[in-house]
Structures are given as structure tokens and as C-alpha cells.
Amino acid sequence: xxxxILKSDGVQxxxxxxxxxxxxxxxxxxxxxxxxxxxxxEAIVAVLKNFMTYxxxxxxxxYFGNTLVKTIxxxxxxxxxxxxxxAGLFNIGAAxxxxxxxxxxxxxxxxxxxxxxxxxLLAVIVGGIYGSLVGxxxxxxxxxxxxxxxxxxxxxxxLTNMILSAVKEEASPYTINIRTANPDALIPSLGLEQLFxxxxxxxxxxxxxxxxxxxxxxxxDKTRMGYEIKATGFNKxxxxxxxxxxKKNIIxxxxxxxxxxxxxxxxxxxxxxxxxxxxxxxxPSMGFNGIAAAFLGGLNxxxxxxxxxxxxxxxxxxxYVDKSIYASQISDLIAAVIIYLCGFVFFMKVVMNNMIxxxxxxKAKTGKEGGEN
Amino acid sequence: xxxxxxxxxxxxxxLMLVALGGCFAEHSGVxxxxxxxxxxxxALGGALVMRLFLDLSTPMMILGVVLGAVIxxxxxSALLGVACINFKADQxxxxxxxxxxxxxxxxxxxxxxxxxxxxDDVSSTIQYVDQKKNFLLYFGDFEFNWFMxxxxxxxxxxxxxxxxTRFGLRLMACGEHPSAADSVGINVIKMRWSGVLISGIYxxxxxxxxxxxxxxxxxxENGVAGFGFLALAVMIFGQWKPIKIALAALLFGFFRAxxxxxxxxxxxxxxxxxxxxxxxxxxxxxxxxxxxxxxxSRAPKAEGIPYDKSKR
Numbered sequence: 001x002x003x004x005i006l007k008s009d010g011v012q013x014x015x016x017x018x019x020x021x022x023x024x025x026x027x028x029x030x031x032x033x034x035x036x037x038x039x040x041x042e043a044i045v046a047v048l049k050n051f052m053t054y055x056x057x058x059x060x061x062x063y064f065g066n067t068l069v070k071t072i073x074x075x076x077x078x079x080x081x082x083x084x085x086x087a088g089l090f091n092i093g094a095a096x097x098x099x100x101x102x103x104x105x106x107x108x109x110x111x112x113x114x115x116x117x118x119x120x121l122l123a124v125i126v127g128g129i130y131g132s133l134v135g136x137x138x139x140x141x142x143x144x145x146x147x148x149x150x151x152x153x154x155x156x157x158x159l160t161n162m163i164l165s166a167v168k169e170e171a172s173p174y175t176i177n178i179r180t181a182n183p184d185a186l187i188p189s190l191g192l193e194q195l196f197x198x199x200x201x202x203x204x205x206x207x208x209x210x211x212x213x214x215x216x217x218x219x220x221d222k223t224r225m226g227y228e229i230k231a232t233g234f235n236k237x238x239x240x241x242x243x244x245x246x247k248k249n250i251i252x253x254x255x256x257x258x259x260x261x262x263x264x265x266x267x268x269x270x271x272x273x274x275x276x277x278x279x280x281x282x283x284p285s286m287g288f289n290g291i292a293a294a295f296l297g298g299l300n301x302x303x304x305x306x307x308x309x310x311x312x313x314x315x316x317x318x319x320y321v322d323k324s325i326y327a328s329q330i331s332d333l334i335a336a337v338i339i340y341l342c343g344f345v346f347f348m349k350v351v352m353n354n355m356i357x358x359x360x361x362x363k364a365k366t367g368k369e370g371g372e373n
Numbered sequence: 374x375x376x377x378x379x380x381x382x383x384x385x386x387x388l389m390l391v392a393l394g395g396c397f398a399e400h401s402g403v404x405x406x407x408x409x410x411x412x413x414x415x416a417l418g419g420a421l422v423m424r425l426f427l428d429l430s431t432p433m434m435i436l437g438v439v440l441g442a443v444i445x446x447x448x449x450s451a452l453l454g455v456a457c458i459n460f461k462a463d464q465x466x467x468x469x470x471x472x473x474x475x476x477x478x479x480x481x482x483x484x485x486x487x488x489x490x491x492x493d494d495v496s497s498t499i500q501y502v503d504q505k506k507n508f509l510l511y512f513g514d515f516e517f518n519w520f521m522x523x524x525x526x527x528x529x530x531x532x533x534x535x536x537x538t539r540f541g542l543r544l545m546a547c548g549e550h551p552s553a554a555d556s557v558g559i560n561v562i563k564m565r566w567s568g569v570l571i572s573g574i575y576x577x578x579x580x581x582x583x584x585x586x587x588x589x590x591x592x593x594e595n596g597v598a599g600f601g602f603l604a605l606a607v608m609i610f611g612q613w614k615p616i617k618i619a620l621a622a623l624l625f626g627f628f629r630a631x632x633x634x635x636x637x638x639x640x641x642x643x644x645x646x647x648x649x650x651x652x653x654x655x656x657x658x659x660x661x662x663x664x665x666x667x668x669x670s671r672a673p674k675a676e677g678i679p680y681d682k683s684k685r
Contacts (some may be wrong), residue, residue, distance in 0.1 A: 144605075343470065
């Protein structure tokens with residue numbers, strides 16, 4: 001008998017994600033309709049088109065590049081979240097780990113004049129250390145990682161604001177432009193920018209992020225460490241009983257998760273694409289969008305690449321709505337609805353399996369009756 | 374000094390209201406991580422009443438704003454209820470989604486409202502300078518906010534409901550051992566819904582109270598700065614018991630108030646600590662407190678686990 005491809009877990013995950021996306025965009029559209037029915041369709045199209053709003057192919061290519069540049073940190077943040085989630089830990093602290101990553105990479109680049117590789121490594125290390133705090137609190141003090149993560153997010157934000165104030169432009173709240181102050185700290189492009197109509201922000205961060213997604217996939221699926229992490233996430237007590245050091249695994253998981261988020265920050269800020277605003281009153285949203293990307297990608301590192309691109313695509317697309325009627329935050333709203341719907345993925349899979357089982361039962365029944373005749 | 378007391382009391386009121394909300398949800402067995410979002414939506418409800426009904430008398434204004442916040446909070450918490458109770462969704466994901474959704478939705482909504490009145494106004498701010506005066510009474514220097522009284526009433530109600538009524542005891546049973554509760558005829562699903570909706574009411578009240586503390590306009594893009602999570606820390610520190618939660622809220626409220634008024638104290642100014650450190654203080658304190666109290670946590674035993682009748 002032919003195997004039903006709908007039964008495969010991967011196919012079901014993709015279907016569930018697509019349902020979430022369609023429903024999320026639909027809810028966004030309905031809200032635009034409620035605000036003002038006249039321009040709603042153009043607005044939702046603008047969000048979905050993003051860089052394709054431009055008519056000239058070379059501008060399209062250039063803005064496609066910009067979306068990619070911002071997709072990279074999102075991929076890293078979603079990897080951070082899904083890696084921790086495999087160990088049963090919800091790393092909402094990724095936003096804070098990302099924030100201290102910004103702090104480390106920019107401070108090293110601007111205050112100490114380091115070149116890009118050491119800056120990147122410092123961001124990775126600092127992010128890892130920051131992640132380890134959540135792990136230590138969880139492993140030794142039983143502190144809920146969500147609450148400690150949120151607290152550390154705010155502490156990280158204020159620390160970053162304080163430290164980066166030392167390297168800000170005199171007349172503005174922005175950090176000094178890295179491109180003029182220390183070009184050595186820019187991640188090299190090795191000619192990649194030519195593929196995107198000389199978009200100067202395109203660097204080797206893009207291929208590196210994809211390689212890292214594959215490494216995370218291999219660690220989770222093919223190594224002993226990945227096995228132990230997943231076992232700890234599946235049943236902490238059973239993992240402990242089987243002789244796995246569950247405390248060590250929790251801390252290691254969050255160190256890696258933190259390093260990934262910190263790396264994401266360096267991958268964005270060491271391109272000079274953005275300057276950090278030292279009066280920020282909000283934790284960078286990258287870490288939270290990472291949650292959307294991680295779940296939308298079905299908690300699969302390769303899926304995270306695509307879901308991150310989609311989330312960033314609509315986030316950037318939000319900038320193209322008619323701002324005299326609608327707010328660009330409509331794309332945040334769509335992303336949030338998508339996360340909410342991702343909560344129902346398990347339910348969707350149950351429904352799909354039930355449908356398949358019913359159909360097969362029917363088939364078996366009719367088959368039997370046919371045999372009797 | 375009276376400024377410090379005033380800010381401590383108002384922030385403690387916020388934290389206590391929200392923490393009591395969390396307490397109801399968790400006693401029924403649902404972890405409500407969406408309190409932060411419920412606060413934002415509750416604040417929006419209250420602010421809309423102030424924005425739309427400018428000339429209400431003081432008692433009507435207070436009643437209207439409270440109702441606005443309560444209704445918005447209640448409706449928003451239903452999103453958590455549907456997902457987590459009926460569809461057995463992951464409570465952490467749904468709570469986080471609600472937090473993100475609240476800020477985004479409130480921003481989109483307020484911006485649209487502002488822009489429809491004045492096309493040049495694309496801010497997400499609602500102002501309520503005059504309306505706010507309805508909530509304040511002055512005793513010398515001390516600025517009394519009616520929400521301080523509302524918080525005390527809410528505390529008494531929470532205590533009585535949880536410990537002195539049949540409903541409260543049944544609610545707590547559903548958070549400790551839902552299948553035992555079910556076996557004696559308690560409807561676990563209904564009880565959990567009640568817990569979540571009550572947390573929506575309290576969370577909404579806390580939200581409007583928060584934006585009335587100290588400021589007279591609110592930019593909805595900013596959310597509520599992690600207050601929903603601070604309240605969860607207060608709840609854990611207060612060991613899920615209303616009276617202890619009230620005391621914990623006072624402690625946290627004090628540290629939060631310091632960042633507003635530290636420059637009024639010479640000895641604090643002389644220490645020459647940057648202002649940012651005071652901003653960080655509530656979060657640092659809550660981490661320390663959590664580290665000290667979480668090991669022997671008295672959390673309701675069945676919290677966070679969707680109730681599945683077939684597993685009884």
C-alpha cells in the first residue's frame with residue numbers, strides 16, 4: 001500500500017505553518033479593513049510585497065538585500081530559541097542576550113578599535129555568559145526561565161544603554177557610525193555585495209548564518225549532546241535517571257542559545273546597517289520576533305531560515321503601508337497572531353491524523369466489502 | 374519623603390492587582406504569562422474611556438474607567454482561555470503571543486484613532502491630563518490616588534473569595550489536583566475559565582492603574598515595561614497567597630519608586646550612582662528574590678498542565 005505523505009511529521013508541520021501564515025495575514029487584513037476599508041487591500045499587499053513594491057529590478061535587488069541583512073540576526077535568534085526549546089526551556093531571554101551582543105560588538109569596535117572577528121567572538125562570548133545566568137538560576141535555584149529571562153532583558157537593555165553612551169555621537173543618541181570610525185570592524189563581503197546591486201551591507205554573515213543553521217541541525221540530530229538535550233527536554237527526570245547530567249545540560253543549552261543570539265547581534269551591527277540608539281526604552285524586538293520565526297519554522301533549524309525570512313519580509317513590508325491611515329506595526333501584529341496560532345499546531349496535527357485515520361478506516365471497510373462480493 | 378511613599382503605594386497597587394490576577398489563574402491551574410499584554414489592553418480600555426468621555430463627574434469617571442479596563446482585560450484574557458483550556462495549547466507560547474499582540478494591537482489602534490482625528494498625528498499617545506485629576510485627592514503634599522483604595526478592596530475580595538467561599542476552594546482544588554476535583558463533580562474546565570477571566574479583570578485594573586501612576590499621557594508603543602512579569606515575581610515571592618503578595622508588592626513597589634524619586638534624596642544623589650542603575654534595580658531585586666525563594670516553591674501542583682479528562 002502506498003504510504004500517505006500527509007502522515008509524515010515534516011509535511012504536517014509545513015501544512016500547519018502555512019495555515020498559521022494564511023490565518024495570520026487574514027486577521028491582519030480584517031483589522032486593516034476595520035480601521036479603514038478603502039486602502040486595506042493596498043496596505044496588506046504592500047506588507048506582503050515588501051521590496052517588490054519597487055518597480056525597477058535593481059532597486060528590488062537592493063532592498064531584497066536589505067531584508068536579507070535583517071533576516072540574518074533573526075535566523076540566529078530563532079535558532080537560539082528553538083535550541084533551548086528542544087531542552088524544554090523557553091528562552092525568552094534571547095532578546096536580552098541579543099542586546100548585550102550589540103553592546104559587546106559595538107563597544108569593542110568603537111572604543112577599542114578591534115577588527116571584526118574579535119568583535120564577533122566577544123559578542124558570542126558575552127551572549128553566552130548572559131545566557132548562562134538564566135541557566136544557572138534555572139538549574140540551581142529553580143527560577144522559571146521565562147521570568148528570569150524577562151528580568152535579564154531589561155537589565156541588559158539598561159546596561160547596554162549605559163555602556164554604549166560612551167561611544168555615541170555627540171549631538172545624537174546614535175552610536176558612532178562604524179563605517180567611518182573603524183572600517184576594519186565591518187564584516188567583509190568578499191564580493192557578495194555585487195550580487196545585490198552593490199548593497200554595501202551584504203556580507204559573509206549571510207552564508208555564515210546558513211552554515212550555522214545546518215550546524216545546529218547536526219548538533220541536535222546527530223550528536224550525543226543533541227540527544228541528551230532533547231532527552232532532558234522530553235523528560236527531565238528520566239534523563240537524570242539515565243545518568244545524564246541534567247543541570248549541566250540546562251546550563252550548556254542556555255550558553256549555546258545565548259551565544260547564538262549574541263552572534264546574531266554582531267552579524268547585524270558589524271555591517272553598519274544600523275546604529276544603536278542609546279536612549280532606547282524597548283528591548284530590541286529581534287529576540288521576540290525570533291520566537292515567531294522559531295515556532296513558525298516548526299522548531300526545525302532549516303525551517304527557521306525560511307520562517308525568519310518570511311517574518312522579516314512582512315516586518316520590513318510594514319514600512320510601505322500608507323502611514324497617514326495605518327501604522328507600520330500592523331506587521332508586528334500579524335507576527336504576534338502567527339505565534340498565537342502556532343500554539344494550536346499540536347491541535348491541528350491531531351485533527352490531520354484523525355482525518356487520515358478516518359479515511360483509511362473507510363477505505364479498509366469498502367475494500368473488505370468489495371472482497372466479499 | 375511623601376513623594377517616595379506616594380510612588381511606593383501606587384506602584385505597589387499596580388503590582389498587587391496584577392499579581393493577584395496571576396494568583397487566581399495559577400490557582401485554577403493555568404499559568405498566565407500574558408498578564409503583561411492584559412495590562413496593556415486594560416490600560417487601553419481605561420484610556421479610551423478617558424479619551425471619549427471628557428466631562429464625566431468624578432464618581433462616573435472612576436466607574437467608567439474601571440469598567441473600561443475590566444471589560445477589555447476580561448475579553449483579552451478569553452484569548453488565553455480558549456487556547457490553553459479548550460485547545461490545550463502551550464501556555465508559554467500563547468502567553469508570549471498575547472504580550473506581543475497587545476502592544477502591537479494597541480499601537481495600531483491608537484495610531485489609527487489619532488490619525489483619523491488629525492491626519493498629521495501619527496503618534497500612539499493618548500493624553501488625559503484633566504481626566505486624571507478625577508483620580509487624585511491631596512492631603513498636604515501627599516497625592517492620594519483612588520486606585521490605592523481599589524487595590525486594597527481588590528485584595529480583601531481576593532482573600533475572601535479564595536479562602537472563604539466554596540468557589541475559591543474549588544478553584545484551588547483544580548490547580549492542585551484537577552482529576553480529584555473532577556471526580557467529586559467539580560467542572561475543571563469551568564473553574565479554569567473562571568480563574569483566567571478573573572486574572573483578566575485584575576490584570577486590566579492593574580494596567581490602567583499603571584498608566585495613571587505619575588504620568589498624564591501614555592505612549593502605547595512602549596507597553597508596560599515588564600511590569601506584568603515583575604508582578605509574576607511578586608506572586609512567586611508572595612507564595613501564591615494574597616496577604617503575602619500584598620507585602621511583596623510593597624517591597625517591589627518601593628524599589629520601583631526609587632527610580633522616580635531618587636534625585637530628591639541628597640544622600641542618594643551623593644552616592645553618584647547613574648540613574649540607569651535605579652531603573653535596573655527592580656529587575657535585579659526580583660532576580661535575587663526569585664533565586665532565594667524559588668527552590669522551595671509552593672506553586673499549585675497542576676499549574677501549566679492542560680487538563681485531559683481521559684488521563685484521569
